[in-house]
Amino acid sequence: MDRAILSDIELRTTTGRLYYYGSMAVLLAIAVVVLFPFVYAFTSGLKGSTEIFTSGLQLLPQNPQWENYTTAWNKFEIAKLFFNSFVIVSVGVFLRLSISALAAYGLSRLKPMGGRYLMMLFFITLMIPGIAYLVPLFVTLKDVPILHISLLESYWGLWLPYAASAFAIFVLKNFFDRIPTEILDSARIDGASQLQILLRIVLPLSRSILLILAVLTFMDLWKDYLLPYLVITNPQYQPITVRLFYLADSNHGVNLQMAAAFIALMPPLMIAILLQRFMKTGVTMGSIKG
Amino acid sequence: MRLTLASPMKPPVPLRNDWVSRVRYHLSRQFAAYLFLLPALLTFALVAWYPITQAIQMSFQDVRLAGESTWVGLKNFELMGKDPALGVIWANALQFAVLSLTMGYGVPIFLAILIREMRNAKGFFRVVYFLPTVVPISIAVIVWRFIFDPDAGFLNSFLKVFGVEAQKWLQDPNLVKPSMVAIMTWAAFGTTTLIYLSSLQEIPTELYEAAELDGAPPLARVRFITLPHLAPIMSLLLILQVMAVVQVFTEPFLLTKGGPGRATLTPVLHIYNRAFLRADIGYASAWSLILVVALMVFSLFYQIINRRLSAD
Structure with a gap:
């Protein structure tokens, strides 16, 4: 019933599996890239004000500074x-x-x-x-x-x-x-x-x-x-x-900028996740308006 | 029906068939219709129709915000021809369009086909890919600016693993456009992916079954069933993407102010600069007019060519 290009029988063959899991790997890789800015903003927001400039590939903070988030919340009003x-x-x-x-x-x-x-x-x-x-x-x-x-x-x-x-x-x-x-x-x-x-x-x-x-x-x-x-x-x-x-x-510390940006990104993300049903219909409907 | 309603004394439909009550009925109905339309008419008049007529009028004027504007004929358009930025701006718009098509046009088609193929987790990918489209770009660029940072940014640290030297993504005139298009693609591809995906759901699975029985391999099914089905919507989304990219404003405005040099000076950014920084409102209006005419001519040509091609 839910078949698309590949049928269920084909999925059990080696090539079928290769196609399927290859596709899934590509989709997951893209999902990581898409989500990266959100994750990066979140973890960078937890870093110290000098650590953030030296952390390079280090995504996670050495010593999470949760107070950055309250500071950002107050400082940026x-x-x-x-x-x-x-x-x-x-x-x-x-x-x-x-x-x-x-x-x-x-x-x-x-x-x-x-x-x-x-x-x-x-x-x-x-x-x-x-x-x-x-x-x-x-x-x-x-x-x-x-x-x-x-x-x-x-x-x-x-x-x-x-x-x-x-x-x-x-x-x-x-x-x-x-x-x-x-x-x-x-x-x-x-x-x-x-x-x-x-x-x-x-x-x-x-x-x-x-x-x-x-x-x-x-x-x-x-x-x-x-x-x-x-x-x-x-x-x-x-x-x-x-x-x-x-x-x-x-001038504000980059770590505070990231924390503030992450807070600011949250409400639209939450709405999108909670109301995805409506958004989906809405977007496909919106495409007609072009 | 639970209607506790006004007096049943006056029947809404005329009982007698004489023309007086008929006319009265129609008049009152017309009156009601326009009463319902009034808020929309007033709002559209103020924020759309009047400004549109003004846009044309101002293109031929030297606009003074305080005091009388004077008619200057075609002077604004003549000035535009002498504008040293003219060539650069249109070249930028063209490059942005070409870059965004090469970097971003195929991505949603490819991803939508792959998502359609998934037996589970379809919803997961749909939501994840859609997330960037809902966040304000002015907030997202705060994060992106830091990812692209030449010294501390993640991108350069990441590329260093592969031995790539640190790049000045947003400061190098050769890299700034692709970098910006990457952000624009990230921000927009989720919508188009959803549109393609919903179009893919309409393909009857019998077609794939028949193709499979005939021995067509998966890629041939994509080539002869999936893509032809998507063709009309692909063609529509192509022109919409070009139109949107030529009008790009927020990203260059916030990230580079049109720089380095004039590398990201787009038509709309130029219009903004002229109107709001230099108070050159007539000149900016003339630019807007030309931009819109150019876009309309382009979409007209596109449709004609498209029709020719599909007729063959």
Whole structure:
């Protein structure tokens, strides 16, 4: 059943075994290379500040300095950086899903006039790479048209760009399109308003896709560097991606840098391992967006 | 259905068939539709559509952040032609693209085929290979920078075992691009591997069985069943990889600031420098415009050639 190129019978022959264990050896070797930076950051973070420069091939510390991790945690103010990132990203995810779900429901169920043209307008933003309008986006955020306020140094300057995702709208619209009309019609006849239908019927039915989108968006936004680097320059409010690199770049012991980097790498790794099911579906779904 | 809902007084669907209530019904429905779309329309207008029109407009302007911008016609584009960095930047972009294809394009295909072959531990490899793709690159480069360190880094210590002399991976203009592409490959190959793997799962095992019965050896099965099945997605991922690499920014920005010299000055890094360090916003916009047009022309050509080839 689970055969691929090689069959179970072939696997019992010498050549079959050679192919199989050869493949496994290659995969394991690559896995070691892939995981190496994480392991290296962890063990280097345990080394003394001079030992780290002389250890050469020695991966493990002679005398593990666990206090490096608490020092790094305090010195780089990692708790605050995590908190900043968390606020930026979770509100970003919430806004993106809300706005996209509303728009997708409107497009899918309420048949707005000119809906086809709206879809095209949304689609354009998928076709044009973000760099094409990064500079004018910055200028726009600096001086919002009509209102003439600046969104720089404010989380809104990140939340609004993060909220706009044509990909999320299309994915949700596709999903909503497939919900049988009868369910929604009967709710209409019972007197439910469109908003109630969306909140109490459509969204609960779309839990799986919303969860996948949420996880995918969360990981995506957590990684973002350039936009927060441009928009938030006050170190008190910068996310971890921006601030930690800056701090590591200025003078701190390399062992502390490694310890801090390892701590900072942990949350995304944990999420990826725990929620791998959703990420897998999400990534293969995301490949269609190209 | 558990709906404790608003007044049943007003039926949502018109009962009488006269045109007044029909029009009213349609209007209210249109109104509702646009109310639902409003948040998205406002957000997209502010952070996407307006900036896109501005991107084009600013390319033909001398942009002043305080005060009026002035139209300068094609001056920004003429300046671009005289930019001493122009040739270097496009050569860098091309080299980055070629390097990333040679170093990283085949890897996920090869690995996905091997993972598909595993009878157990498939999930393990899938997760492990995916891990680098979820971590922020700005954090990962802190670690990579130290691995590449000429004096204390692990890579040079490791290569010394094989008698290779210490190299300045990120400071040597000949080595900096491959080193950076290695980091980029590490950071990205997990996603493509997953995509290939899910495509491989679709191949019916009967095909392999039939090939085996016909006496085709394993490598022939790869050549005549696996690869043809992957071909469309391979072709798509090739162009996506080129587009992504030409737009690379974070790695050179954080690791080398475009150096040594101009060895890692990429188009987007140049745009960033001009816009945000020199406040040359019109000029940077013109660059962005040209970059996007170049990418679109490339992908168009690619698709045409691709279609010709597959038609043959």
